[in-house]
Amino acid sequence: MNITDKLHITNEDNMELMSRFPDKYFELAIVDVEYGIGASAPTIKPNIIRQRNGTDLRVRQPNYLQKKWDFKKSSAEYFKELFRISKKQIIWGGNYYGLEGGYLVWDKLNNTSDQYGCELAWISFTKRTDIIYYLWAGMMQGLSPSQNIHNALIQEGDKKKNEKRIHPTQKPVKLYKWLLDKYAKAGDKILDTHLGSGSIAIACHDYGFDLTACELDTDYYNSALKRITDHTKQLQLF
Ligand SMILES: C[S@@+](CC[C@H](N)C(=O)[O-])C[C@H]1O[C@@H](n2cnc3c(N)ncnc32)[C@H](O)[C@@H]1O
Known part of the structure; x- marks a missing residue:
């Protein structure tokens, strides 16, 4: 389905999607594959967040649908197709596949209270390891990457500006x-084979990139579609 002339989103298996494209069609793939750690069926115990004033805040986890997709890993055939149809790749969770080379570390600044403290993205076109700080802990979120990390546990002002979380990962x-700013060039065609909540689609839309993406799970697909269309319509109003 074309949400706009630049956002092409489908509800299908990524192998089907990839089979339709010729070699090296996409300039950049940014994918968030299965890690095989069971993150699709999260526990709902509350997070404890240490605040700057020293007190602990108990934050209830959203009650996400329990799914099975993260109990396995992506296959060798998947990676073969991914490398066939894209020129450059950024692969979240590349560390679970033993990929060697450059990495981006996303430090969630969550004091180990919300899922894992960091996530790693393997980057095919650099040998560097870089780090980005972005607070992501339940309702606590929104530190801009340029802000001082020592203020990390402080929310970015107005809670209403928080992103609604609709997906466990x-x-x-x-x-x-931030990834698009740093690693994509104007005019690049972007691929995401694991859309999830659709965050990448909102980023691509706001920055004018052409995105092709798919999501296998129909519940997630419908929620992402609603989130993305609400966002694009809201922008049209202004
Ligand atoms: C790690 S999550 C992606 C989260 C996403 N980056 C976000 O910001 O919301 C992986 C997603 O891939 C989907 N998925 C798993 N296997 C798939 C497949 N074979 N084809 C397409 N999507 C798949 C899962 O349903 C899940 O929503």
Whole structure:
């Protein structure tokens, strides 16, 4: 389905999607594959967040749908197709596949209170290891990457500006915007084979990139579609 003339989103298996494209069609693939750690069926115990004033805040986890997709890993055939149809790749969770080379570390600044403290993205076109800080801990979120990390546990002002979390492994829109700023060139065609909540689509839309993406799970697909269309319509109003 074309949400706009630049956002092409489908509800299908990524192998089907990839089979339709010729070699090296996409300039950049930014994918968030299965890690095989069971993150699709999260526990709902509350997070404890240490605040700057020293007190602990108990934050209830959203009650996400329990799914099975993260109990296995992506296959060798998947990676073969991914490397066939894209020129450059950024692979979240590349560390679970033993990929060697450059990495981006996303430090969630969550005091180990919300899922894992960091996530790693393997980057095919650098040998560097870089780090980005972005607070992502339940309702605590929104530190801009340029802000002082010592203020990390402070929310970015107005709670209403927080991103609504609709998916257990959702990544922030701002994280994707940062990746696009740093690693994509104007006019690049972007591929995401594991759309999830659709954060990447919102980032691509706001920055004018052409995105092709798919999501296998129909519940997630419908929620992502609603989130993305709400966002694009809201922008049209202004
Ligand atoms: C790690 S999550 C992606 C989260 C996403 N980056 C976000 O910000 O919301 C992986 C997603 O891939 C989907 N998925 C798993 N296997 C798939 C497949 N074969 N084809 C397409 N999507 C798949 C899962 O349903 C899940 O939503």
